[in-house]
Amino acid sequence: MSPRDYAAGVVTERLLMMRQRLSDLAEVGEITPERLASDRLLRHAVERILTQLVTLATDINAHVAATVASVPAADPRTALSAIARAGVISESLATALRPSIGLRNVLVHEYLEIDLRQVAAAAAEAARDYAAYVRDVSAWARSGPETH
Numbered sequence: 001m002s003p004r005d006y007a008a009g010v011v012t013e014r015l016l017m018m019r020q021r022l023s024d025l026a027e028v029g030e031i032t033p034e035r036l037a038s039d040r041l042l043r044h045a046v047e048r049i050l051t052q053l054v055t056l057a058t059d060i061n062a063h064v065a066a067t068v069a070s071v072p073a074a075d076p077r078t079a080l081s082a083i084a085r086a087g088v089i090s091e092s093l094a095t096a097l098r099p100s101i102g103l104r105n106v107l108v109h110e111y112l113e114i115d116l117r118q119v120a121a122a123a124a125e126a127a128r129d130y131a132a133y134v135r136d137v138s139a140w141a142r143s144g145p146e147t148h
Contacts, residue, residue, distance in 0.1 A: 006067040014056045021049050031123040033116040047107045053130045054104035076101045089136045096129045
């Protein structure tokens with residue numbers, strides 16, 4: 001496969017993994033800063049789910065940007081913008097998802113004190129926004145990327 005070949009399996013496999021992470025997040029129930037502060041295992045699980053959602057979406061975005069939109073995506077924000085311009089997701093969804101990229105970096109690299117209020121809010125936003133992302137990218141992939 002050359003770098004310009006779209007591989008549906010790359011997208012569908014990651015979408016499946018995202019659905020699983022969203023299901024895991026829903027299973028946790030209401031996520032509050034207090035719960036995160038008092039339950040380290042819950043905090044670590046939620047943080048891991050959030051980072052994986054962003055990473056999986058970033059992988060999809062980079063692949064679609066490079067293969068369908070002909071935009072070599074050097075960074076996650078560029079790829080996100082490229083797939084929105086290509087009509088894979090809406091500009092408003094891309095705008096809603098953009099802050100999650102920064103939060104993922106904070107969580108992964110732990111170079112800032114992590115605000116548990118931010119993590120709790122991000123979990124609620126991820127449940128909503130990444131569910132919309134999965135729905136929109138799935139619909140786009142089913143319609144056939146070559147038609148766009």
